[in-house]
Amino acid sequence: MRTINSAWILRRLATLLAVVSLTLVLVAAITGILLAFYYDPSVKGAFESLRQITEEIPGGSLVRSLHNIAGNALIYTALLQIFVMFFGRQHQPAWFTGWLSGGFLALSAIGLGWTAMILDWDQIGYWRLKIEMGTLGSLPVLGPILKAIFLGGDGISSTTITHMYTIHSYLLSVAALTLSVIHLAALLYQERQNLRQIAVAAASEATAEPEKELVATR
Ligand code: HEM
Known part of the structure; x- marks a missing residue:
């Protein structure tokens, strides 16, 4: 009979967290696209367009809150997943794709939160970005080189907001979406491989039993 140990529970939890991550990425991506309809990535328009979204556009406040909650929850889920995978003993080479996609997903979630700092x-x-760019x-x-890519000039300007917005909404969000799909697929694949191994071991045990009995009776 198969015993249920903590590693088994943690492996199931890892798959569950991969489903949660993908759901959060989808919520953040959909609400992000909805925000993009009204958001203006410029010094004059960023704050005002987000105020408009929150106060004047029907459902705007809900969409903005959902985006912020899903985006921040993704960071915690992706980081928690690394611990769960480690303690679930998913650190063998066979879990390589799961590890790689999980690690990069956590990094892109942190990157999404970081690039959003100047968007509002x-x-x-403003001051956080100034210090961090220094x-x-x-x-x-x-x-x-990195400073020039993020700032798009000597100081923080509309170009900076456009650069951060582009990295946030195109590069990192597409990366997060792709990585969360790969991550879930890798864990599901490993689950199937594990089940197959257990079935093969159980079958060979069952065929070995009568032979043992035969030897014992001789
Ligand atoms: C995988 C998808 C995405 C994730 C995980 C994500 C994550 C985040 C996070 C963590 C924040 C900061 C929330 C905070 O202030 O605490 C944020 C803000 C923002 N994101 Fe995204 N985002 C995603 C996709 C997008 C897309 C596709 C767009 C637009 C095309 C977008 C536009 C924005 C805007 C305008 C803000 C600033 C909103 C505000 O300050 O309330 N995001 N996002």
Whole structure:
């Protein structure tokens, strides 16, 4: 009989978390597209368009809240998944695709949260970006290049919002969607492989039993 141990439960939990991640990405992507209908990625328009979405457009506040909740929940789910997979002993080479997609999914979720910091054009986002860009720019070789990509110039401007918005809504959201599909598919595939291995082991045990009995009676 198969014993249910903690690793078995954690593996089921990992598959469940992969389903939750994919659901959250879909909610964030759909609500993100709805926000894009009214959002204006510019210094003059970002704050005002998000105020309009929240206060004037019917259902706008709900869509914005759903987007923020799903986006932030994805970060926690993807990070939790790494612990669950590790303690569920899913660290063998066979789980490589699951690990790789899970790790990059967590990174793209963090990236989505990070690129969103300037999208609402408020004081906190502005000063946070300014400090972080100062640190990034001081890194050797890649620092100034990355800073130029994010800022799109010397200082924070409409171009910065457009660059961050493009990375957020095209690059990272497509990456997160693709990775969450690959991640779930990899875990489901491994589940099937595990079940097959268990069935083969049970079948060979069953055929070995009568032979043992035969030897014992001789
Ligand atoms: C995989 C899909 C996506 C994820 C996981 C995601 C995640 C996030 C997160 C974490 C935030 C910050 C929420 C906060 O302030 O706490 C955010 C904000 C935002 N996202 Fe996305 N996003 C996704 C797709 C998109 C798409 C496709 C668009 C538009 C085409 C978009 C547009 C926005 C905008 C305009 C904001 C600022 C809204 C606000 O400050 O309330 N997002 N997103």
